[in-house]
Amino acid sequence: MSKEIGITVKKNEDFSEWYTQVVIKAQLTDYAPVKGLIVLRPYGYSIWEYLKSSVDQKLKVTGHENGFLPVLIPESLLSKEATHFAGFTPEVFWVTHSGDTEIGDRLALRPTSETLAYSMYSKWIKSWRDLPLKINFWNSALRAEIKSTKPFLRTSEFLWQEGHTVHATKEEAEEEVAIILDIYRRTVEDELAIPVILGKKSEKEKFVGAVYTTTMESIMPDGKALQMGTSHFLGQNFSKPFDVKFLDRQNIETFAWQTSWGISWRLIGALIMVHGDDKGLVLPPRVAPIQVVIVPIYSSQPDKEMILKKASELKEILMKKGLRTHMDSRDEFTPGYKFNDWEMKGVPLRIEIGPKDLPKNKMVLARRDSLKKSDLSFDNAEDEIIKILDEIQENLFEKARKFLNERTQNITDLGQFKKEIENGMFLYSPWCGDQKCEELIKESTGADIRVIPFDEKKSNAPCIVCKKPSKTDVIFAKGY
RNA sequence: GGGACCGUAGUCUAGCUUGGUAUGAUGCUAGCCUGGGGUGCUAGAGGUCGCCGGUUCAAGUCCGGCCGGUCCCA
Structure with a gap:
């Protein structure tokens, strides 16, 4: 009846409007009172959490540790590397007062943390024994977007991770740059099901202050390219102004070789654009906060009890298998409403259990990727469900890869x-x-x-x- | 950087031309009904008309500034 609850435009007819409606109506995010800032709602934040933990695990395996840096950086520090500063200064937010007192050396809300991190690193690194130093920071960065903002894609504050590493040799630092880019590629292709093209940025497009920037690029449905993540070789461009040096094995004072790299919640924007359809979000199972939703259907009271019992049992079985399962037992909505609701939120697999199913010892499966329904027996259903989720993950990636190839x-x-x-x-x-x-x-x-x-x-x-x-x-x- | 449009209840919206304290739907609450693709009935609650200022006896409506949002082009 009321179509306004759902997405009111078609993805291929009004892509921008479609995107805006999806992020708001699927309850991923909402606008904050300040221009260009958004609030992440729990459903949106949990996608970020899965993405984050996936990257974090891979970083731990490769010997990185997490740290935390403050949000304020004094101008004197930020401006120490000239090209870097010139590149960022147009979009820096400045803190000029503490209370009523004007701050002499005004403070930047971090647009990125190289300068702050490396001024600390120069204190911590004295010997070749202190290297490599590989620290990652999960935080937010602030870059003032004066015009056209878009949730997840272009906002004045964004969640990301920034890694900053220091190495004794050029070779080791360059190897690090490649290791990180591979972690990013695996995350984006295997978890988000988005194919990427790997390579270098041109001199014009590289990170300001880097020797070179490696990147992964992907294509969006409107044919525009989206930068999905970057890994920079900084050479000694920062170690010199920030005095990051060490005594090597021959007792020679040497400037260190550095890298920095990051991915942001922009990847969530990519995820929405690449896989979504006219009904809303389509989430790949590996990053879906809810992988399976069970919708019980009943009319009479005895049916209700039986069906809810059966549905709860199934939920337990699936949870034990590690599947993120939700049972929608809201009484105030009809099944049709729930179907539309969960489809808008992109849950990969829906299970319907109703009075027609129980006597036949089966359930109905509805796949979000194909929107097809099929019957499934309760016997060993969990194995089949896991298989289907893998198929969905694979199918979404293949579809996206085909699109990239065609384009x-x-x-x-x-x-x-x-x-x-x-x-x-x-x-x-x-x-x-x-x-x-x-x-x-x-x-x-x-x-x-x-x-x-x-x-x-x-x-x-x-x-x-x-x-x-x-x-x-x-x-x-x-x-x- | 250039341009166009928009802001009225949680959401969508009428009213603005021609100034007189706001319309409808949906959602929400309660009760019943219903339930396999966005249910139906009854009752109820819900509003600084984005903010500030100006004109006026009187401003959602006219004027200015600001804040926020959307889209198009570079």
């Missing part, structure tokens, strides 16, 4: 390039390596070099812009 094209002709960029494509094109050509493309088409893929294919074709010999093939796309 990726090799283009060597500039005219064709301009046309295909407008169609929302990832274009694999030859580039001479000159930043001028990169900027020209940006001006004339709005596309960036999203990533210079690691599996460097070099076609014989000349640079798509200047027609000089190309250095490498890169991926161009419009970005978020």
